[in-house]
Amino acid sequence: xxxxxxxxxxxxxxxxxxxxxxxxxxxxxxxxxxxxxxxxxxxxxxxxxxxxxx
Numbered sequence: 001x002x003x004x005x006x007x008x009x010x011x012x013x014x015x016x017x018x019x020x021x022x023x024x025x026x027x028x029x030x031x032x033x034x035x036x037x038x039x040x041x042x043x044x045x046x047x048x049x050x051x052x053x054x
Contacts, residue, residue: 011035 015035
């Protein structure tokens with residue numbers, strides 16, 4: 001979960017940096033949507049954690 005959170009925060013940070021340096025800024029939400037799509041989060045499959053007893 002921490003890795004996923006870090007990846008999303010990195011995508012947001014890169015989006016903000018890219019948006020800030022543009023001469024004619026695009027819509028921020030569109031840039032963020034593209035950054036998150038680049039991570040391909042929808043293709044991740046959650047694996048069940050092993051039981052505590054193991």
